[in-house]
Amino acid sequence: MSNDIESDQPTPDLSTVRTRIDGIDRAIQELIAERARWAHQVGLAKGPLAAAVDYYRPEREAQVLRMVVDRNEGPLSDEVLVHVFREIMSACLAQQEPLKIGFLGPEGTFSQQAVLKHFGRSAHGLPMASIEEVFQEVENGGADFGVVPVENSGQGTIQVTLDMFLTSQLKICGEVELRVHQYLLSRSGRIEDIERIYSHPQSFAQTQAWLRGNLPDVEKLPVSSNAEGARRARNADDAAAIAGESAGLVYGLKKVIMGPIEDHADNTTRFLVLGRQIFPPSGHDRTSVLVFIKDQPGALFNVLSPFAKHGITMNRIESRPSHQAKWEYAFFIDLAGHVEDEPMQKALGELDAHAAQVKILGSYPVAVP
Numbered sequence: 475m476s477n478d479i480e481s482d483q484p485t486p487d488l489s490t491v492r493t494r495i496d497g498i499d500r501a502i503q504e505l506i507a508e509r510a511r512w513a514h515q516v517g518l519a520k521g522p523l524a525a526a527v528d529y530y531r532p533e534r535e536a537q538v539l540r541m542v543v544d545r546n547e548g549p550l551s552d553e554v555l556v557h558v559f560r561e562i563m564s565a566c567l568a569q570q571e572p573l574k575i576g577f578l579g580p581e582g583t584f585s586q587q588a589v590l591k592h593f594g595r596s597a598h599g600l601p602m603a604s605i606e607e608v609f610q611e612v613e614n615g616g617a618d619f620g621v622v623p624v625e626n627s628g629q630g631t632i633q634v635t636l637d638m639f640l641t642s643q644l645k646i647c648g649e650v651e652l653r654v655h656q657y658l659l660s661r662s663g664r665i666e667d668i669e670r671i672y673s674h675p676q677s678f679a680q681t682q683a684w685l686r687g688n689l690p691d692v693e694k695l696p697v698s699s700n701a702e703g704a705r706r707a708r709n710a711d712d713a714a715a716i717a718g719e720s721a722g723l724v725y726g727l728k729k730v731i732m733g734p735i736e737d738h739a740d741n742t743t744r745f746l747v748l749g750r751q752i753f754p755p756s757g758h759d760r761t762s763v764l765v766f767i768k769d770q771p772g773a774l775f776n777v778l779s780p781f782a783k784h785g786i787t788m789n790r791i792e793s794r795p796s797h798q799a800k801w802e803y804a805f806f807i808d809l810a811g812h813v814e815d816e817p818m819q820k821a822l823g824e825l826d827a828h829a830a831q832v833k834i835l836g837s838y839p840v841a842v843p
C-alpha cells in the first residue's frame with residue numbers, strides 16, 4: 475500500500491481522507507474475515523478434536539506475534555500491533571469454543587489483565603479465590619489454563635506460586651510480562667477522608683515509599699487481591715484501596731491521586747500460564763526445572779555445571795525449602811531453550827546423576843511484548 479501522507483503537503487481535505495480510511499477499513503475487514511475462514515480450515519486440518527484446548531497452539535501464536543514485531547516499521551508501537559493481532563487470533567480460535575482461563579480474582583486484578591494480554595478478549599476468564607484454586611481448577615479440568623503471578627521486578631518472587639510446583643503436576647505453557655501501575659482509589663476521591671487502605675501485600679510493598687511519604691499514619695489492611703481491596707473500599711468513605719485502574723472501573727472508585735504511585739517506574743510483574751501439557755518449540759523458548767539436590771559437598775555446583783558445559787544460559791535460580799525434609803532445598807531454575815533442544819537433552823541427562831530429583835516444569839515461548 476502506498477504511503478502518500480507527507481508532512482510538507484497542504485492540509486488534507488477531511489472527507490477525502492475519511493473516504494480513504496473507509497476503503498482501508500473495508501479491505502482490513504475482508505482480510506480479517508478471510509483469515510478467520512483459514513483459521514477455521516486449520517481447525518479442520520487438525521482433525522476432530524475434543525475441545526478448544528486441543529486447537530490452541532501457543533508456539534504458533536508466539537511465532538505469529540514475533541513476525542508482527544519483525545515486520546513493524548511504525549508508526550504504531552510493537553505493543554499496540556501485538557495487541558491487535560492477539561485479539562484477531564483469540565477471536566479466530568474462539569470460533570471452535572472459547573478457552574476457559576482461571577485467574578486470581580475477583581474481576582479487576584492484574585492477573586485478569588495478564589489473561590487479557592495473553593489470551594485476548596474472546597477467552598473466557600474464570601475468577602478464583604486464590605492462587606491455589608487456580609492450580610486446582612486447571613488440575614481438575616474446570617479451566618483449560620490458569621494464569622498466576624510468579625515474580626515482580628521490584629519485590630521478587632511470589633513464593634506461594636513456586637511452592638505449588640513442589641507437588642503439582644501442571645506444566646508451564648507460557649509467560650506474560652505486565653507493566654503494573656498502582657493507583658490510590660476511593661469512593662470520594664478525597665485524600666483527607668482516608669483512614670484505612672485495603673490492598674494485597676504485594677501492592678503495599680510496591681508503593682511503600684510513596685505511602686511512607688504521603689500517608690504514613692493510615693491503617694494498612696492486607697487482603698487476598700487488590701481488586702478485593704477495591705471491592706471493600708467501595709463501601710465506606712474513610713476507606714481506600716491500592717489497585718490497578720481496571721479495579722477502580724469495576725468497583726466505581728475515583729483516583730485520589732491522578733498518577734500511578736508505584737515506587738519504581740518500570741514496575742513489572744511476570745505471570746506464568748499453567749496447563750496440562752508441554753507444547754512444541756516456538757524457536758525462542760524458556761525451560762523451567764525444579765531440582766531437588768542431594769545433601770553433599772558441591773551439590774549445587776554439580777547441578778549447574780551440565781548447563782554451563784552445553785552452553786545453556788541460566789536466566790534465574792531460586793531456592794525454596796523442599797517440603798520433603800527439614801533443611802532440604804529445591805532449586806527453581808529458568809534456562810534459555812526448549813526441552814526438545816539437543817543441548818538441553820544432554821544437560822538434563824547429565825543432571826540426573828547429580829540431583830536427587832529433577833522435575834521439568836515446562837518449556838514455553840519467551841514473552842512477546
Ligand SMILES: O=C(O)C(=O)C[C@]1(C(=O)O)C=C[C@@H](O)C=C1
Pocket residue numbers: 513516517529530531532534535538562563564566567
Ligand atoms: O495455526 C494454528 O494452529 C491455528 O489454529 C490458527 C491460529 C491463528 O489464528 O493463527 C489460532 C489458534 C492457535 O492457537 C494458533 C494459531
